[in-house]
Amino acid sequence: MSDVSATMDLRRRDAADKLRGRTRYTIDRYLPGMLHAAVLRASVPSGRIARLDTSRAARMPGVRAIVTAADAPGMMGIGIADHPLFARDVIRYDGEPLAAIAAVTLAQAQAALAAVDLEIEPLPAALTMADALAPDAPLVHPHWRNYEVLLEGGAREGNVAWEATVVRGDVDAAFARPDVEIVESSFRVGRQNHVAFEPRAVVASYEDGRFHIETSTQVPWGIRNATARLLGVPASQVRVTVPPVGGGFGLKFDLAIEPFAALLARASGRPVRLVNSREEEMLTCLFRENADIRIRSAVTRQGDIIGREAVVLMDCGAYGGEQIFLTTMTAHTLGGNYRLGAVRLVSRAIYTNTTPNGAFRCCNGVYNTFALERHTDEIAARIGMDPLLFRRRNVLGDKDLGATGQVFEADVLGPMLDRMDTLRDSATRPSHRADGRLYGRATTVGTWFVFVGPSAATVNMNADGTATLVTSGVEIGSGSMMQSLPQIVASTLGIPPENVIVRAADTDAAGYDVGVGGGRTTVSLGAASLSAAQEVRTKLLKVASEMIEAAPEDLVMRQGRIEIAGAPGSGRTVAEVATRAQAKNGPVSGTGAFTGTGVPAMPGCVAGHFIDAIDIPVFAVHDCEVAVDPETGHVEVLNYRVVQDVGRALNPRAIHGQIQGGVVQGLGYALHEEVTIGSNGRVCQSGFETYRVPLALDVVPVEISLYEGAPSMGPLGTKGAGEVPILNVGAAVACAVANATGKRIQELPLTPPRVLELLLDRKRDLTLPHIAETWSDNLVRPHKAPQGNA
């Protein structure tokens, strides 16, 4: 129901202000009388709070309010409510908040932190997943049984925060077949820091008995609900608004610092600003989780995958957080890509005494794709088949089953591999470099998804012919709020996209939304916006038909006019019709709502999952060429190519920007972004000097081909395009480096020392003794045992 194409080359309207330094992000907000806050954080990974006395700090100059655990009674979490706002009696990670102070200046607040009388008795800590799974491991949550369970079905026990399983078919029988090769691979990946340039920041005030939180977040409604839960107040007492956000990447998909500012604002009666320092961001960032992975496959010599099993250990840090949900994703990232016979997977979120982890662009998918694609190359090598041929033979096609028994629609990955062949072969540049470096190339595939879920939108038609779109969407930098959403509304109403005003998120004004992330903005908010705009269109056409004396179905909306189809220039302007409609029936508006339909899994296949199957799979094919310096171990990326399934591209140029940026972020993950945790439980990389993100000299232009036409329930056939570009970068680089060096790549990032160790054969094969040999010995609860928390 649109007379104008929604595909446009629309430029971002927020660019000029951003380029002039005029845009006011949350860190730039100042309110009259505003106080500055700082958070006291623990400096041990595990301990008991023997004394926490704030009376001396309260007398320090400038101090206006101090809050502690007593002020925040609630617990939050996903799946299980295991996370208090402040450590209560027990400290579970280095950096855990103990108290928050608001003072007239930031320096005064920080001085007051130092005046808190604090005594902590250190306790034994489990810093690694191997520590946490040892038989005599200290329990990160000794009272885990007492926590409120928010979603039934996951198995839990001791330091296993959550366990999700998939079992389909008879894996033992597949592995016992005489005609199969059994290939086993182990992998380990470290954490990745989002390094959103705007740190997490909030300005809170307490007005008319309600909290108003202005915050740099991707999830205004999530912040509203979680803050209310922690503070023990009704959610309706919290209003969240969101200024432009200076980068998210999933970091801002979880609650971080908002409740501290809210509590301090209520206690002091003044607005309170709290901004994480860069060091706090580096040390307590909700990193992409580190993971240990074992995959084993039974494959025929002809190249069919008869059986597969895997154990994935995901470090959730001290609290379950998003990792609990992400255990679900393994079924779709390790169990996607390829046609499988029998399969069993277990994905376990493990508590450790380290800073909690969270979601990061293509969460769970990036490392599982690395593991799966390296494993795939090891299979191909074992059976002596060309790895590209093996992929072509096995990638998911129409009616194929995913791990959970989900039936996939249409052939997508196969034609995308063909597209990559064309892209690669049309390159005229000489691939090899005769400078003594080792050359390698690889093509990898990846499957992720669009995180659908509820969204709402309202379109208010203004009498001047403009439309105002009200959603809870947030502009985090991807441009969805600036480009795809106005394009969708504008094309439906036949007005210029510049005439669509997009309202910034305000939970008092817009309906519920899951948040901006998971590639869902254009899909979920887009579908709700489309539906709202269609309602407005219907109403306007009805009024116009009376004005023009033509049937509504004979009318079109284009170029700001409502006119008779086939008679350009006839009819009236949209503004005239809107003015008339407003006078006659009152202001014109439309509302829209959207959520996923919920694709079924095979009955009995999954346990402990939040989603059993994925509504909108998204596929990617990446090709990478590298040169490895045998003297230094340095890996240079020579060429990088991406074929990405986008469903339908509403703004190709904007998507290209996302792909270039996502690939570069992935190159950092693959090659040099390394997070290590010291024996004291503290993250060693405290700033930009020690955590090396990609610089302009590190990267190459990515050759991009957008693959359109794959089925999608997204509006106008769209899929999310910003999330997926990072998906198989680690995989592609690792496979290319393995091909260049002939060495078995089992870990990321491929820093020069690590690559040199491999080249010099000084690196031992990775072993994961904390993963049991027999798959079922890794389970808290046998698959299909009665549900409920163990």
Added chain:
Amino acid sequence: MALSLTVNGDRVTSTADPASPLVDILREELHLTGAKPVCREGFCGACMVLIDGKPAPSCLTPAALVEGCEIQTVEGLATRSQLNRIQAVLEACDAVQCGMCFPGMVVSLTHLLTTRPDATREDIRAALTGNICRCTGYERIIDATLLALAT
């Protein structure tokens, strides 16, 4: 003793500690929030300003050291109604994403445009190593700069 600074052509005074980083005086006292204190270590370049025409990270610049200098922030680079050349091409090329690094990028590239009119792609890449961007993957910024140099 009050510090006397010239910022974007205006004479201003500050009573801040002379050791205060310039970025804090710009932001907290003058409400020029274009310069972003992203890393405060001099690595990211988001707080870059021109001091007597030369780009410098304002997070590592003590205010006392720039007394009497001409300081230009990103807010001072565009005239009232017009973006400067690099700002205009970055807008036209749809290079901006989250935007936090761009004030610093614009300052560095404005300087590059005037001092290195013959800069090649490699020169631009090298010149940008002090300006980190987490969103864009740099290439579109480099393309835009080449375009600005060519026009």
